[in-house]
Every structure is written in structure tokens, then in C-alpha cells.
Amino acid sequence: MNIQLPPLKSELNQFLAIAIPLSAAYLAEYAMFITTKMVVGKIGYHELAAVGIGGDLSFEILVIFMAMLSVIGVLVAQAEGSGNREDLGQSVRQGIFVATIIGIPAMIGIWNLDYVLIATGQDEIVVELAKPYLKGLSGMALPVLWFAVFRNYIAALSQTIAVMVITLVAVLLNYLLTLWFVYGGGGLEPLGLFGAGLATTIVSWVMFLALFLHIFRKPALRGYGVFKGRWKFSRSIFQEIFKLGIPVAALTLFEAGLFIAASILSGVIGAETLAAYEVVMAWAGIPFVIAFGLSEATMVRVALAAGRQQPRAVRRSGLLGMSIVAITTLLLAIIPLLFSDFIIKVFIDPDDPGFLEVSSLAAQFLIIAAIFQVFDGLQAAAARALRGLKDNIAPLWIAGFGYWVLGIGGGSLLAFKFNYDGAGLWWGLAIGLFVTSNLLLWRFLLFTQRSIHAGAPR
Numbered sequence: 001m002n003i004q005l006p007p008l009k010s011e012l013n014q015f016l017a018i019a020i021p022l023s024a025a026y027l028a029e030y031a032m033f034i035t036t037k038m039v040v041g042k043i044g045y046h047e048l049a050a051v052g053i054g055g056d057l058s059f060e061i062l063v064i065f066m067a068m069l070s071v072i073g074v075l076v077a078q079a080e081g082s083g084n085r086e087d088l089g090q091s092v093r094q095g096i097f098v099a100t101i102i103g104i105p106a107m108i109g110i111w112n113l114d115y116v117l118i119a120t121g122q123d124e125i126v127v128e129l130a131k132p133y134l135k136g137l138s139g140m141a142l143p144v145l146w147f148a149v150f151r152n153y154i155a156a157l158s159q160t161i162a163v164m165v166i167t168l169v170a171v172l173l174n175y176l177l178t179l180w181f182v183y184g185g186g187g188l189e190p191l192g193l194f195g196a197g198l199a200t201t202i203v204s205w206v207m208f209l210a211l212f213l214h215i216f217r218k219p220a221l222r223g224y225g226v227f228k229g230r231w232k233f234s235r236s237i238f239q240e241i242f243k244l245g246i247p248v249a250a251l252t253l254f255e256a257g258l259f260i261a262a263s264i265l266s267g268v269i270g271a272e273t274l275a276a277y278e279v280v281m282a283w284a285g286i287p288f289v290i291a292f293g294l295s296e297a298t299m300v301r302v303a304l305a306a307g308r309q310q311p312r313a314v315r316r317s318g319l320l321g322m323s324i325v326a327i328t329t330l331l332l333a334i335i336p337l338l339f340s341d342f343i344i345k346v347f348i349d350p351d352d353p354g355f356l357e358v359s360s361l362a363a364q365f366l367i368i369a370a371i372f373q374v375f376d377g378l379q380a381a382a383a384r385a386l387r388g389l390k391d392n393i394a395p396l397w398i399a400g401f402g403y404w405v406l407g408i409g410g411g412s413l414l415a416f417k418f419n420y421d422g423a424g425l426w427w428g429l430a431i432g433l434f435v436t437s438n439l440l441l442w443r444f445l446l447f448t449q450r451s452i453h454a455g456a457p458r
Helices: 008-041 045-069 071-082 085-111 113-119 124-156 161-183 192-217 235-269 271-307 311-332 334-338 340-347 355-387 393-417 421-454
Strands: none
Touching: 008 045, 008 124, 008 161, 008 192, 008 271, 008 311, 008 340, 045 071, 045 085, 045 113, 045 124, 045 192, 045 235, 045 271, 071 085, 071 124, 071 235, 071 271, 085 113, 085 124, 085 235, 113 124, 124 161, 124 192, 124 271, 161 192, 235 271, 235 355, 235 393, 235 421, 271 311, 271 334, 271 340, 271 355, 271 421, 311 334, 311 355, 311 421, 334 340, 334 355, 340 355, 355 393, 355 421, 393 421
């Protein structure tokens, strides 16, 4: 369909209306893990390593399942673009069913992650410290996934302010509860690392309930029939969520597995390398979650244009989103290059016996992280732009090659064969993300060019 594109300024404004609150919300969610590391890291670097690797593995498990649920945002956006309100409401309801089904094994998996740490040869002290933390953290699985369904719903309708407000409040609440539970006070005995996990679980439930009440009470959001009558199982939509979501989850498994493997391999090298890795990842996650919010907005804008059958708008929305992600992450790369000492001291006390070795390693890793974070953000945006077009299979193969053959394969070779240790792992990540981002960008350009020539999106 040859429809004249709206002004670029209009597209940018609509993009930012979704992206800014989403990025702030994702940043706030990630900040809960950062504040936990800040509180616990002051106890010692073994505690930092334990909470770091336990939290990272738990978070990545949930990210994989949240990726599957992200297709609900695509279904909602395309239904909104085509004016099909009934399918829109049904997609959200079926998403809650799916989140419940996958949330239960996620909770069980987080509870038992200490077996993974033992099997991968992590430091015995780190494993023992991680056990109580994981037990306290496991209860967050279901509310986090239910929250993700509702977040995808309102993001597709460009109404993300509530998500931002809820998550910003949650950061402060998580920090205060973590301090109280870990160190005790006010009649409460210190709960240690179990308390750190429990604090995040409680805050996750508060976030879900707050968003649920917001959607339930706002007429504009209830108008799509999300809470209409009895919730019935819809086989067709349920199957579509799994059909579209499984390749997306698999792609995210490759992506999340990249960092999980790097975390585990860092622990194999030594507790100091793992602690340094956790310090750097605490920073590297900041530009990534900002890019993640921008990428989700890119997906929504692409899906809306696809629902309206506007292939030129699809291409412009995707390229605009990817450009903003690249510029944002490039600007943020200045921070680890100029303020590495400050970043390191936020997470580990200079009086800690392992400070000199951990800080030296972290300073090296931060330089490499500054380089690869641009391509990390770009690959996230390109993958989600393709997801907005329901193109999920080709990106899966691209991610498998880039993340694992080049990223983990190349990084392991550099770390263990050529004795570059932790720095070798980080260079492997950088190479894998560079190649993956460029291949996904090329895929998007090819896919959309064909749609334009055909006169309609595929």
C-alpha cells in the first residue's frame, strides 16, 4: 500500500512516548539487582560474587520467559493497528495463562540453581552463600512474568507512564527492604543473603499488584475486554503465543546464555575474576536495559506499522529505533572509560582483602565493555524490529552463530588456550555481539526492502 509517511518528527515523538517510560522502567527493575549487589558487596567480595552469579542466573531465566511473553506485545500492537479489539483482549488473557504455566518451573529452577553452581565448579564459599539467597529470590518468578504480560499490553497501546512510576518506587522499596532484611533492626534479626532475595520477591509482588490495579481501574485499558466475563481458554491464540514465542525464547536463551556462560567461566577462572565480572556487568547492564526499552518501543512501532500494512513505515520505524539505540549506547560508553574507579568502589570496599586484584581486573573489563555495549544494544534493537514483523527463525540462527560460535567459543579459546583469562572472555563477547548485530541489521534491511518492492509487508 503506497501511503504517505507521517513527518519524521511525529514518528520520533510517538517512539519516545513509548521508549522513555519503558527504558526508565527497565532501568529501575535492573537497579533492584544493582542495589542488592551494593548492599551485599560491602560485606565482602565472596558475598558479592554469590549474589551476583545467583541473581544473574535467576534474572536470565526470567528474561528468557519474558522474551516469549513479549510476542503478546506484538499481537496486541498488530490487533490495535488493524482495529481488532476482541483479539487484543484475548491475547492478554491467554498471555496470563502462558505466564502461569511457565512461571512455576521457573520458580522451581531458581530455587535449585545451587546445583548448577556446584556442577560448574564454582568456589565452595560462593556456592554456600548463594543457596539462601536463591531460596529467598525464587518467589519472584510468577509476579515478574505476570507483570511482564501487563507491561507488554500497555506498552503496545503507548501507555507506559504507570510502569515507569511503579518500577521507580520499587527501586527505593527494594533498597530499604534489602538493608533491613540483610542487617536486621527494628526487632528483626539479620536474615543475611536470604533476606536480600526475600526483599526482591516481596517487591516483585507489590509491582504486579500495583500494575494490575492500575489496568483494572483505568477505563481506557479495561475497554479492550481484558477483564471481561470469565477467562476462557482460547486454543488458537494460546498456540500462536507459543508458536511465535518459542523461537524468541530460544534466541534470548542464546543471548542470555552468552552471559550466563561468561559468568560461569569467570567463576572457573577464580572468585576474584567472578567478582570483577559482576562489578562490570552491574555497569554493562545499565546501557543494555536502556537500549532494551528503546528496542521494545522499536518493536511496537514496527508491529503497529505492519498491522496497518505500511511497509515503508515499518522500515523507517525500525531504522529510527536502531539509530537511537546506537547513539545512546555510544554516548554512555564514555562513562566506564572515564569513571572506572568510581564504578568499582561502588560495589567493593577498598579495605576488602581482594580489592586490589578485583579492581585491577574490573578496570580491564570495563574498557572492553565500553566497546561492546554499542553492538549489544544494536543487536537487541534489530532483533526486536524483526520480532515486530514476526520474523523469528532467521534471527535465531544468527544468534546461535554469533553468540555461541564466536562469542563463547572464541572467548573460551582466548581465555583458556591463549591464557588471556577474563579479558579473553570479554573480547569473545565483543566479537560475538559485533557480528550478530550487523547480521541482524542486514536481515532487517533485506526483509523490509522485499516488502516495499512487493507493495505490502510479508
